[in-house]
Amino acid sequence: MPQQLLLLSVVSVWLLAGFFLADATYYSHHVYNLRHRTYSHRASNMDNQLPQVVPTEPPVEVVPPRLHNFSRIFYGIMFDAGSTGTRIHIYKFIQKDPAGLPVLDNEMYHAVKPGLSAYADKPEVGGDTIRQLLKVAKKTVPKEEWRQTPVVLKATAGLRLLPEEKAKALLDEVKDVFDESPFFVPNNSVSLMNGTNEGVLAWVTVNFLTGHLYAKTRRTVGILDLGGGSTQITFLPKSKKTVISAPPSYIARIDMFNSTYELYTHSYLGNGLIAARLATLGALGADGLDWKVFTSSCLPKKFREDWTFGGLTYKVSGIPDGYAGYKLCYHEVMRVVKGIIHQPFEVKGNSVFYAFSYYYDRAVESGLIDGSRGGVVEVRDFKKRAKEVCNKMTKYRPISPFLCMDMTYITCLLKEGFGFKDSTVLQLTKKVNNVETSWALGATFDFFHNLNIH
Numbered sequence: 001m002p003q004q005l006l007l008l009s010v011v012s013v014w015l016l017a018g019f020f021l022a023d024a025t026y027y028s029h030h031v032y033n034l035r036h037r038t039y040s041h042r043a044s045n046m047d048n049q050l051p052q053v054v055p056t057e058p059p060v061e062v063v064p065p066r067l068h069n070f071s072r073i074f075y076g077i078m079f080d081a082g083s084t085g086t087r088i089h090i091y092k093f094i095q096k097d098p099a100g101l102p103v104l105d106n107e108m109y110h111a112v113k114p115g116l117s118a119y120a121d122k123p124e125v126g127g128d129t130i131r132q133l134l135k136v137a138k139k140t141v142p143k144e145e146w147r148q149t150p151v152v153l154k155a156t157a158g159l160r161l162l163p164e165e166k167a168k169a170l171l172d173e174v175k176d177v178f179d180e181s182p183f184f185v186p187n188n189s190v191s192l193m194n195g196t197n198e199g200v201l202a203w204v205t206v207n208f209l210t211g212h213l214y215a216k217t218r219r220t221v222g223i224l225d226l227g228g229g230s231t232q233i234t235f236l237p238k239s240k241k242t243v244i245s246a247p248p249s250y251i252a253r254i255d256m257f258n259s260t261y262e263l264y265t266h267s268y269l270g271n272g273l274i275a276a277r278l279a280t281l282g283a284l285g286a287d288g289l290d291w292k293v294f295t296s297s298c299l300p301k302k303f304r305e306d307w308t309f310g311g312l313t314y315k316v317s318g319i320p321d322g323y324a325g326y327k328l329c330y331h332e333v334m335r336v337v338k339g340i341i342h343q344p345f346e347v348k349g350n351s352v353f354y355a356f357s358y359y360y361d362r363a364v365e366s367g368l369i370d371g372s373r374g375g376v377v378e379v380r381d382f383k384k385r386a387k388e389v390c391n392k393m394t395k396y397r398p399i400s401p402f403l404c405m406d407m408t409y410i411t412c413l414l415k416e417g418f419g420f421k422d423s424t425v426l427q428l429t430k431k432v433n434n435v436e437t438s439w440a441l442g443a444t445f446d447f448f449h450n451l452n453i454h
Contacts, residue, residue: 071096073105075141076448077151077183078440079133081174083158083228083310084274087111088133089440090140107435108140115228116174117158120166120311123173130177137183146182152447153178154193154439157229157272161310167192193443195267199225199232200252201442203263206354208442209432222351224418224426225438226358226410228274228309233344233418234265235351242345250342264344271340271417273358274309276409277402279336283314295319298329298405300393305401326390329408334416336409341417348421355426356437362406363428365399374429380422383411 072095080087090108112129119126130153141149153174159167175190203223207213212220222235237243242264243251250266270279278284281294289312293304299318307316318324360374366385369375386407389396396403414420429437 073142073145075145075149076444077137077141077149078444078447079130079151079153079174080438080440081116081153081155081159083115083117083156083161083230083272085111085113085115086129086133087436087438087440088136089436089438089444090137091441091444104435104441107441108136109436110136114308115158116155116170117162117229117310118308119170120162123169126170127173127177130174134177134181134183141183147184149183150186150447151178151181151183151189152186152443153190154197154443155191156193156198157195157227157267157269157275158310159192160195160269161229161275193439195230195232195269196252196265197443198230198439199223199234199265199267200254200263201439201446202232202437203234203265204254204442204445205435205439206432206437208445209435209437210354221427222347222353223437224353224355224359226355226413227272228358229272230267230269230275231271231273231413232265232267234263235344235347235353236261237264237344237346238351239346245345247342266342268341271336271413273362273406273409276333276336276413277405278309278314280333280405280409281314281316283316289314291315293317296329296332296405297322297324298332298390298402298408300324300397300401303397303401324390324393324404326387326404326408329390329404330412333405333409333412337412337417341413343417343419347419347424352425352427354437355428356430358406359410359426360428360430362403362410365403366396366407369428374427377426377428378422379411379414379420379424379426382407382414383422386411 074093074095076091076093078089078091080089088108088110092105092107094103094105096103110133112132116126116129119129134151137149137151138146155167155171159170162170171190171192175185178185178189202225203220204213206223207220210221218236220236222233225232243262246264250264252263252265254261254263270276270284275284280298281296283289283292283294286292286294293315295317297319299316301318301320301322301324304315304317307314360369363369363375363377363382363385364371366389368377368381368385386404389407390404393401393404400406414424415422431437435441
């Protein structure tokens, strides 16, 4: 209960301060004139900017029924279409009274596998997975609120890796499914999100939920998000040298709380955990999948199997007459990381990073942390456990034959890629105050403020 009260108070403070500042009305008879929120970016490449949303049509006015006790509940639905699964986040907000500010009450989360990208050649089947998740939304959101509840889908690396025409066909199918639904479908309700947004909005979610965004100390935590197709790093630099030495497109600005946050952020497409498996095997972008067998010393010697990702099937195998183990595996995954990942100047310091998605999942599977509570580890702990898993592949094979490869890749990504010290502290978590640590909540906030919902 104290955690929930903390979360409610944090959300109230955020809304009071005008988070992602914009004119907005939250399904209420009272209009709150919040200052306009802006994003800016040092790079001239528009693909890397957090977009300004310019309404092309007048906002849709949805007038809620007048309640005698002035209490009002409303919802927002955000779909995260990732490379390995599609997730639905249903956020419930409460308007205490007409003159007050709404607060975030809770989140309903559900996921299906595989991701939309697996249906690249069958978009209508991909649409059925969205219908399945919309059934969850219908059960969660009261029927009288359906027509006033916005539904939004943002696709990430899985669709960014697809040919443009196939990605568009999937997104068009999702839009058709949304239009069939009883929920409110705003303009641009289905879109492909760029990597900069993904990293920044995940940083917003975590620092919002941990209470850092409303603290005057400007002490924040960095985030490390490891998806299937891409990986993101975002943090607030303490040293000007970090900003000066970074590629211009790696620095993003956000104006909020009467302050400007200049973030270091980048998304590495193709360096997510599953894409890295393919790259390690030499299968990423390869042809001849019908007859080629892709081998690795990161896999158990007697392992051989067909493995499907992104709608393609690969024949993968260990090396029956060769060697396997941590050292050889590390040498293989090094090729996927070395010279590709930029090393920010100050990550060699003592900053604290929250790490989630596959960082969390693999730490749980390898026994590094408890699956129900998460935990605090150092980078050296990933290395130590990776060695143990790789040198005892038979023991860990029932969990996953790819566990050695995955743990070694995570170790290599942290150390050789980003340049973290062995002593860097990582807070591994799946939820903060019972809300998923992903970009979805940050995107929902951003969406509400851009749309001017009445």
